[in-house]
Amino acid sequence: MHPPTSQSANLLQAAFDAHRAGELATAESGYRAVLQVEPDNADALHLLGVLQRALGRPELAVDLIRRALVLAPGLVDAHANLGNALRELDRWDEAATSYAAALRLNPSTPDVRPRLTEALRQVLERGEARSEVIEALFPLSVDADMLETLLLAARAWQHNDSEANWQRLWDLHNRAGLNVERCRAFLADAPRCPMRLIALGNALRRARLGQAAEAIYRAAMAIAPDNPFVLTRLACLLLEQGRLESADRLLRKSAALHPGRAEAIRFGQSFLGSLRSRKLPELDLRISPVHRDAPLVIFAACDGVYFEKFASALLNSVVRNAGVDCRFHLHVINPPPDIAGRVADYDHRLGTPGIDLSVAHVAIDDWDTETRRTWFACARFRLLPQIMAAYCRPVLMLDVDLIVLRDLSSLIEAASDGDVAMVGTEFHRQEPWNWFWADVVFANVTDAAHDYFGLVARYIDALLELGKARWFLDQIALAACLLGGFRNHTPPQVVVMPPDIHRLRIDHAAGIDAPPAETVLFWSAHASTVDPAFTLGTPRYQDYVLR
Secondary structure, three states: OOOOOHHHHHHHHHHHHHHHOOOHHHHHHHHHHHHHHOOOOHHHHHHHHHHHHHOOOHHHHHHHHHHHHHHOOOOHHHHHHHHHHHHHOOOHHHHHHHHHHHHHHOOOOOOHHHHHHHHHHHHHHHOOOOHHHHHHHHHHHOOOOOHHHHHHHHHHHHHOOOHHHHHHHHHHHHHOOOOHHHHHHHHHOOOOOHHHHHHHHHHHHHOOOHHHHHHHHHHHHHHOOOOHHHHHHHHHHHHHOOOHHHHHHHHHHHHHHOOOHHHHOOOOHHHHHHHHHOOOOOOOOOOOOOOOOOOOEEEEEEEHHHHHHHHHHHHHHHHHHHOOOOEEEEEEEOOOOOHHHHHHHHHHHOOOOOEEEEEEOOOOOOOOHHHHHHHHHHHHHHHHHHHHHHHOOOEEEEOOOEEEOOOOHHHHHHHOOOOEEEEEOOOOOOOHHHOEEEEEEEEOOOHHHHHHHHHHHHHHHHHHHOOOOOOOHHHHHHHHHHHHOOOOOOOOOEEEEOHHHEEOOOOEEOOEEOOOOOOOOEEEOOOOOOOHHHHHHOHHHHOOOOO
């Protein structure tokens, strides 16, 4: 494309001014005059196309704007205006492509996002439910209530009943519904739709209107008695209310209808009562003699891959920032061959706090992704009772991908008031697998703590033996054993730590992350961004890595 001459630039400006003033005939003559002088002027072609659409000639508009985009494919407004012209011709698929191109070039282009959403919905309504169209709509439909997103997920499942689509639909049935009035309006469009009833039930539950929520869930169950989503949502409400046996029956029915997380949720007395006689597998700890009388053990477990990525940064951050006298125990599954030497080197470089190491070798080649990651996450809980017995010290168990940001003395002091300390959430806002978090867990030297974590270990071991390695099994076990495992026994005293001790997301610009808030004690490196590689590459994280 040739640079515009001063003559064509003047003509173009005059035509544009006339266009903006509503003098369309004058503007059209001006644009055509520019093109006589300069046939390849992309701006003149684009603006003439916009004018043709205003004159009721959308087909001519499409032709002119496409010619402009051949010459200047980076013209954001041209892509958006091409979408507008195609929209008037009911060519919604092509319009969606144009709007999407405008958003790719400039995500903040005015008015394009809702027009793209409309175009994609029109494509769905006028043709088959194509997967790429549904996937394109998902990020455009997300809001606090997730109502439209839930409908999309159902459509994706109907189009392709893959496990991934089912999992997304299951997750959205849990998350949808926040504002009660908005959910009532959503239901009014289809009063017998179980999905819409579930969303309203969720909103009522979160508003602490439990009786009304139960009535809505039961109305949904009357319409769709074999809908696993309805069964699970009602079960969550009943668990929150302490109605464990009724909830467990619903969960067992849901698990029979469709395998999923419900398979790993057991609150029935028959199951939980049987755990106390279960023998835990023997695990080889190989604990070295305690080098010094540290009053606290910090324990982390992971596989060899996570050891390579995260372990040294965790150890270094504790030594630098935690402000507590402690020693460490690392348990690594399928470790790298040089792990003993590397751990000894870390210990030396950190001033010899004492780092014990235990390892396990497990054949995982035939395991699917969920089984593998669940097994690795749960290994620490199966080992925790033996760690507690071996050291006879309070144990602070941390995810290996955490960075300790601040002094932990006050947290340890507060946690020591109970038998157990865990991060807890509001039951009515979360589900049983999120009621207690597994990334920061404190175990005191008490019989009640031994009893509780022994029960948790047996719960996990039993479910793994049954082949129910479902993600969040560790957090499910924490909730199930605490709420249902002590009906005939004295429960442990639990200190509930607030979620805001965690940094679970980071805001960043130009590769630099914003400093965490003063209240944050732990940075969850793996969970704080969609792409963990970004976190690991930040200067703040790299500062802790031992090389």
